[in-house]
Structures are given as structure tokens and as C-alpha cells.
Amino acid sequence: MKILLTNFHTGRGGGHDTYVVTIARALAARHEVFVGAPKTSRLLQHASGVANIRALPIEFPAKLKDLGRFVGAIRQLRALLERERFDVVHVNGSPDHRLVLLATLFASFKRPYCVYTKHNTIRVKRDFMTKLKARRATHHVIAVSKPAAQLLEGSVYADCGVSVIPNGVDIHFYAPFDGYAAARRRDALLGTRHAGKLVVGTITGFDWYKGTMDMVAAVAALPEDLRKQIVLVVVGTEPNDEQRKVIEALNMDEHLLISGFTDDVRDYIATFDAGFMVSHAVESSSFACREMMAMGRPVLVTRYASLPENVDDDVDGWIVEPRDTQAMTARLRAMLANRSQLPVMGRNARAKAEREFCNSKFIQETEEVYERAAA
Template identity: 20%
Template sequence: MKKLRVVVIGNQAFSLINFRGSLIRAIVEKGHEVVALAPDYNDKTKNQIKALGAVPKDYYLSRTGLNPFQDIYTFLQLFFLLRKLKPDIVLSYTVKPIIYGILAAWLARVPRRFALVTGLGYIFTSTREQERITKKLLRKLVSLLYREAFHHATRIFFQNHDDFQEFCLQGLVKREKSVLIGATGVDIKAFSPTPLVQNPITFLLVARLLREKGIYEFVEAAKRIKSKYPTNTRFLLVGGLDSNPGSIKKEEVESWVKEGVIEWPGHVGDIRAWISQASVFVLPSFYREGVPRSIQEAMAMGRPVITTDVPGCRETVIDGINGFLVPAQDVEALVQVMERFIQKPELIEKMGKESRRIAEERFDVQKINARFLHELGL
């Protein structure tokens, strides 16, 4: 097979490494060249990309900004970069890289242009009343831009059925150009089961500190549980602050730590050490996820899961088998299922084994990448 040049466009170097790293390595191992575009490289992340066998390249992107002049600059920069690189394939993921990356690739006459929808994100997540007018306007604008970008895409990949259906119903994509590819996947050898913690029963949430990730619901549930079970429960919140409009303030998180409600190490490098400390993994998100990678990792390590019955999250849990699904933003329901694990700790091991089984069946990154490579024509 001819050696091809593949450009992968992401919105953060961290996400390229952690979420697309195994796919990049798989493309390189097939004998192709990969150029990885991200806006925030440093020496460490550049070396990590090089270790995957790819070439790191910077470009400008205001990930959560709304300044149209900045976005026009991003689009033009991508166009000139792609015209210079002359790739055979472009793969873009997340909102702005999809919109500007696909359109720039089309104008630069890149032969094959692929978009990966990894959830619908902040703009498509309903939150507070006062945000709704602004969000509706942004949603309409993003939908128009998505429609134009998808029109010029060779194929559009979706991670969950809900997003696929919604975009088809809205007329943003054509079904014949769309593929339900499934989750990003996890290295089930690297994320292998570790001994379960039963004392104290430890509930772990790993996420960027956005209100839409269910942080407030987790903390409120922690307060209620700890008032009833003060000595035999522990709550870990792992994740960094974010520039997103829905980000929680550092002072607020520190106040929860000071009250003794949660422990917060911030953003961590190797999440496995923290999953190993957990009895149960919790993600009470109402964010429009793809299929949450954090849940996949916890499942691979044999942890039962509590998550919400919303798009993306519901793809990971068979209710009552490897964990529980609860309604979004329902603290009382969250408390009730947490108490089930406290009162019946044998569920932790039983459901944890099911999580590992499901992870092996559905979320093995080797199987997922093989299908991805096939769809990319590699």
C-alpha cells in the first residue's frame, strides 16, 4: 500500500495524546505518516506525540472563545497549513476543528476528509435559564456551520446513537455519509483490574471541573452520605479547572475540601493510581458526552459505575448489572444508589466483574482501532 500522509486536528495536545494516541500509533504502524495539529503544545506534549511516531504541529485556536476574528484566523491558518502539507487524509474532532478543519481541508483540496463527533458538548447541553437565549443562538450558528462542514466531509463518525439520530433528524448530516463508530476505547491490558477498596467505600469522579459534568450533584450527594456514614465513606474528585463557560471556580472546590466533603488532587497524570483507590466510579454528567473515556477506564479496571441516563453515558452501563443509571441532576437518586453499595458492599465486586467483562467486549481499543482504520481506508 502507498504511504499516505494523515493530518489529525484536535483542540488540545492533551486530548490528542490521551484520546487519539492509540489511533495515531496504529496509523503509524500501518506505515503511514501522521501530522498531529494542536494549539497548545509544550516540550512535554511534543515529545509524547513524537513517541507515537507522529509529527507535532502548532496552530492557533481559541477553544471556547466567541471572537469571530480569532476563528477566521484559525480557519485561514488551517487552510494554508493543509495546502502546504498536502495530506491525503484529514481527521478532525471536536466542534471547532471539525468546522474549520473540514472546510479548510475541502478548500485545500484534501482528497479524504473525515469528522469525528465526540459528543455534542457545552453548546448542546441545556443548563441554567439565563444561559438559554445565548445558547440557543450559538446552537443555531454552530448547527449551520456543522451542516456546511459535514456537506464537504467524506464521512462523519459518531460515538453514540443519540448524537447520530439527532444530527440526522436535524438534517445536519446525510445517513449514507455517517458511521456509528462507537467509543474511543481503552487499552484493556494497561487498564487491568486491581484489588477493590471496601473500607472506606470510596466514590471517585474523574472529569474536567464543569458544572455540566455533575460536579455539584456529586458534592451534594457526598455531603448527605458523609452526614449519615461519616467514618466509612470517602469521596475523590479528580480533574483540572477549565476555560469553558461552565467551569467551576477554584475557590469553590477548595471550600469543599476544607469542609472535608471531598479530596481534590486536581489534574493528575496517571489516572490508574486513583481508580485503584476507588470502590465505585461516579459520573453524574448531563454534558453531551460521546462515550466517556473515564468510565471506560474505570470499567476496564473492574469498577462498578453510577452514571446518568443521558446520551453517551447510558452506553456504558447495563442498569443493575455493572452499575446503576440515574436521572440527570437528581441528587436524591444519586444518594440512593450510593447507599446501595454502602449497605450491600458485595455489589462492588459483583458489578465490578461485569464492568470488566463489558469493557473487554465493547471498549477494547484494539478492536475499535481496527474498525476505524478500515473506515479510513488504511
């Protein structure tokens, strides 16, 4: 088959980038795979470095008011679709979905089989454009979780056919470091200032819905003698000015290590004693949670969307209610009191990843959706 996967994000697209590259990399050996993304995107850079994937710079204007850019982008995509005659186009957001619709509307060439993935828990709109996308540019919908699929029930996409295909991770790439390598990374990151502390970390950054500031508040609520035994490590989006003011007001600067984006998060995960993924909005599933668990780290998650499906409470992680900083503080107390149990829980997390998170099932089921197009 000839497959085009698209993503609209300029810069970093987070889980969307991981999703598209994972599918493209796995299917490139068996199919002719193209990835279309803005020229400034991290996704395009990653796809360009993978053998057998053709990376195409495609702009997906997000605002209809950018009429000049819109017309040029429609013409570019229409010419590409007419020339390449893709069997499948797999879109991953509203801007790229909308552009595929406009590029194929009233087309004289055969329209490709269009697959749309619902990645988040944002309510499905019922406006004219969304209805048109569902009717004219969606043959099948993939939901990455049951909560995402529930949002599609009764929506304009209800008659398109929905498959629930949870995200998978490469458990061979995201594998635990040996003790010596992990200790070296830990020493390099923490230095003498934080040596011996409990390291609780995340690779999701400070985006508002990720709940990282809730964990900052949870640590701040600990008594001083316990607080000084913990360091929070946050990799990804850095705090904005308002968040920095809160961090300073809570006297949390000395208990927080902030790193920006990195192309390889494994060196950081290897330093964690435990991870956290405490989103309270938008999130549906989480690559980050599964990556940390695959590397042998128990993860604290919130009971939001599909996050608790990743974890067995008190076995390979912990579950708290969204925004419940008191419960988070209590879990931190328990981690400090039972540090010797964290490696055991980490091994359980790795075992869970091997049983349930391997990306082979994720790829197989996605490919089966594509094969229905060939049929």
C-alpha cells in the same frame, strides 16, 4: 495512507486527547500519521512522545474576530496541506474543522478526504459556516454514540454519511492492580484519616456538566453516621470558587479528596471501591467510565446519552436519572450496606470491558472509514 488528525484545544482536551492519541498510536505502524494541535496543548505533548507520530504545532483560532491570527493560521495550514498531500484529515471540533475548510476553499491542490467526529450531544447549528463545512469540508462523519448520531439526522451533515463508532479503551493499560499494589496506593492516598472508608471516585473533575457537585450533595444528604464512612475522590478539573463555597456550606470538606490533573489516572482508580460518572449535559459517551470499568470498578452513571449503555444495572454498576441526588444517596446507602458485593461487581465490570470496550474494534472501524478515502 497519509493521515492528519487535528484537535483545537489548548491545554487539556479531555476525551478528545484520548481519542486522537488512541487512533494515532494504533495506526502509526501501518500508515504515515501526523497529529496537529496548538503548541500549548497536552495532546501535542503526548503525541510528541509516541514513536512514528509526527506532532505538528498548529493554532486553531476559535473566534473570527481574531482576524490577524486567523489569516496566519489559514496560510500555515494551507501550506502544510499542499506540501504533504494528506489522504485523510480527521477533525474533532468546530475550530479545526472551520480552519480546514478555509484552508482548502478554492485550493488548486487536491483536497483531502475530510472526516469529522461528533463527540458530544450539543445541537448541530444550521448557520452559514456550518452548512459550508458540511458541503465543502466533510466527506464522512463519525458519531461516538447513537444519541450523537441522532443529532446528525436531518442536520446539515445528514448527506455526508454517518458511522456510529463507540470509543474503545486500552484494556491492557487500564487493567486491575493486584491487591497489594492497590492497598499501597490506597494507604498513600487516604492515610489514617480516611482508612477503612468506602472510596467513591471519579476522574472527570468538577466541570459543570459532569454532575460531580450532585454527588457531593448526595453524600451530604446521608445521616452523619453514614456520611463519615464515605470519602469522595475527584481527579481532574478542580472546583471553582462558587463550587467551593457550596462544598463548605454542606460541610463536605472532610469527606472530599480533590486532586488536580494527572497524566496517569490508574493510581487513583486503583483506590476506588466504586466510580461515578453522573453527567447531565454535553456528554455523549465516556472514556472515563470505560477506563474505570476496565480497571475492575463498578460505576454509577446517569441515564443520559450513551452512559447507561456502559452499565448493566446492579451487575457491573448502577443507573440513576440525571440530577437525581436522592437516587444517588440511595445508591450510596446500598453500597455501604453491601460492600462485600462491590468486588464481585468490579469483576463483572472488567469482564464487560474485555468483551465490549476493547479498542481493537474502535480502531478497525475508524481505519475502514479512512480506507474509503483511499478507495
